Amino acid sequence: MSASGGRPVGPADRPGGGWRGVVRGNVLALGLVSLLNDVSSEMLYPLLPLFLAGLAAPGSAAIALGAMDGIADTVAALVKIWSGRASDRARRRKPLTVAGYALSALARPPLALAAAAWHVIVLRAVDRVGKGMRGAPRDALIAESVAPAVRARAYAFHRALDHLGALSGPVLAAVVLGGWLGADALWRHGAAADVVPLPVLRRLFGLAAIPALAAVLVALLAVRERPDARRGEARCDPPASGQGGRLPPRLRLVLAALTLFALGNSTDLFLLFDAQARFGLGAGHVLGLWVLLHVAKILPGLPGGHAADRLGPRRVILAGWAVYALAYAGLALSRGPVATVAWIAVYGLHYGLVEGAERALVASAAPAALRGRAFGWFHALTGLALLPASLLFGVLWAHVGREAAFLAGAALAAAAAALLVVAAPGRRAEQAAP
Incomplete structure (x- = not known):
């Protein structure tokens, strides 16, 4: 018997196995790529509210x-x-993955x-757009690089290294800003436009x-296609057969539940915006709060992935959504x-529980030959939900009250959990997917 990619099954391929057979090859390389990319992204992302406050007209930030x-x-x-x-269709994951990271790297310097x-x-x-290009093929490539039982x-x-980069970025930004401005200026309270x-910032x-450029180089040199996995997919489940490439009903229900949760989960920048507006935080406080959020995201990540392999993704996702609802309340x-x-720290814990489990659930519910398409819809639907989620939160925050904004998110998480109980398969069905 062999695992994904044609290699023999070992202890790491079983739900209770170790990490040695998981953290290698494409999983390790793509993790390092995400770490470097997020160092770049998070050096500037938590400071964008301050940057926009300096560029936008008063009251429009x-x-x-x-x-x-x-x-x-x-x-x-x-x-x-x-x-x-x-x-x-191309049965190739690497070109779009590399191109996506390259486009993001090229978009950041002009912000200055x-x-x-x-x-x-x-x-x-x-x-x-760069993130959109790389997300689905990268996640499909990870699924094809390991056995189903350890996805x-x-x-x-992968998400842990992503969050480690997201943690390191603001720390590096704080060190640089402290060197340029001095410690006193870094921690000075005031209006966002004056911090x-x-x-x-430029x-x-x-x-x-x-x-970001270093991430592109690692992706280009260290990531490998999985031709053996592509041949297996073509042999066992061609897109032209059966339903003509349509997503199966169970997968559509899973995606509906994940999308409903995303509708209540607005951008994390609102956490910084809300705290800065209420307490007049300085740049150091804003960056420190962002670092704390990512520390909380990292801590349960690896145990959460291990628990999802042992208990099934659905149970771990439901636990994570319960933590989310509690934190928002x-x-x-x-x-x-x-x-x-x-x-905010409690809120961050839900990420470590759900991110790996959500992807494992999508992979298990999708036929092998449609896995890239399934991840495309997963990323698309949850991404599209961010616009109405953020608009809903912003409107409620501005016109009803901050309490209503957070409670609405908690309520939508509870509704999504109810749908997931109906939509998601049992433990055996989750592990049976190729």
Whole structure:
């Protein structure tokens, strides 16, 4: 008996096995690529609210922030549908993966030259198009590089390195800004537009291009196609057979549940925006809060992936969504900075539980020859949901109250959990997928 890719089954291929057979090859290479890319991205992303506040007209920064992430992720989501189908038809995952990372790397340096809020919105959209190109083929390549019984662990490791990069980026940005501005200026409280001078942010954004280019080089040199997996897919489940390449009903129900949850999960920048608006945080506080969020994302990631392989992805996803709903309810009721910071940390824990498990659930519900398409729809639908999710949160925050915004997210998480109980298969069906 052999695992995915034609290699013999070993202890690491079983749900209770170790990590040695998982953290190697494409899983390791793509993890390093994501780490370097996120160092670059997160050097600038948590500071974009401050940058937009300096570029936008007074009182319009919140609208610009919502438009930036909403438009960017909507465009990226549409690209994800195409990229998943394209990688299935070509039976090649690497070209789109590398091209996606390259496009994102090229979009970041021009941010240093942005003179208006719409420039930032356009460049952010181009960056996210790159993410849309690479997401589905990369996740399909990871699925093809390991045995089905350890997919959740493979995705959990990849997401852990992704979050490690996202943690390292703001730390590096804080060190650089501290060297340029001095410690006192870094921790100074004030209005968002006055915290960091725009010329300093522009210089930082230029530096962020270096790790992004390194990520492209690693993807180009270290990632390998899986020709044996492609031959197996063509033999066992060609797209032209059966339903003509249509997604199976069970997979569509799973995607519906994941999308419903995404409709209540607005951009994480609103956590920084809400805290900065309430407590007047300085740049160091904003970056520190972002680092704390990613530490919380990393901590349960590997144990969560291992638990998903042992218990099944559905149970771990439901646990993660329960943590999310609890955190959003806590944020709705929090009054002081200490409680707010604590609940943001609790909120971050849900990522480590669900990210690997969600991808493992999609992979198990999709026929092998449609896996790229399935991940394309997964990334597309959850990405498209970010625009209405962020608009809903922003409108409720501005016109009803911050409590209503957070409680609405908690309620949608509960509804998604109910749908997932109906949609997701049992433990045996999850492990039976090739």
